[in-house]
Amino acid sequence: MGERTKNVQDGNIGETLEGLAAVIRGRRDVSPEESYTAKLLQGNSDSLLKKLTEEATEVVMACKDNDHDHIRYEAGDLIYHLLVALERYDVTLDELAGELDARRH
Template identity: 80%
Template sequence: MGERTAGVRDGNIGETIEGLARVIHGRRDASPESSYTARLLQGKEDGLLKKVTEEATEVVMACKDRDHDHIRYEAADLVYHLLVTLERYGVSVEELAGELDARHR
């Protein structure tokens, strides 16, 4: 488990996801030696996919512990790694939003 994030305040999820997706996209051509995101995007496929699985499991475990701050922390890790996965496989956040929108119409 990582350290708890201090001073967390509510944000705008759309702006946050879009901004993070832009940063991740910008790291596509960065040096893997200087960028963790670039390592995930350019490295072995299994490394990224294992990380998504690991983060999902950590969310589940935090939920089992009923630890609100830990759930939030691990969910943020999972969302980040999911966005990296989407970028790696060419699925935009706009496509993801369209998929989600189509499901609740």
């Protein structure tokens, strides 16, 4: 577990996800030696998939501990790694939104 983020303020989830997705997309052509995100996008897919599994497990454990700040922190890690996976496998946020919208109607 990393060090928990201090002074977290509420934000706009749509803007945040779009901004983070844009940063991740911009890392596609960066050297993996210069960027962790580029390494996940360009390296062995198993590394990214293992990291995604690890982060999901950490969210579950934080929930079992009923630790609000830890849940938020680990959910941030999970969502970041999920966005990297979506970028790696060419699934856009608009496609994801369409999938979610189709499920709520």
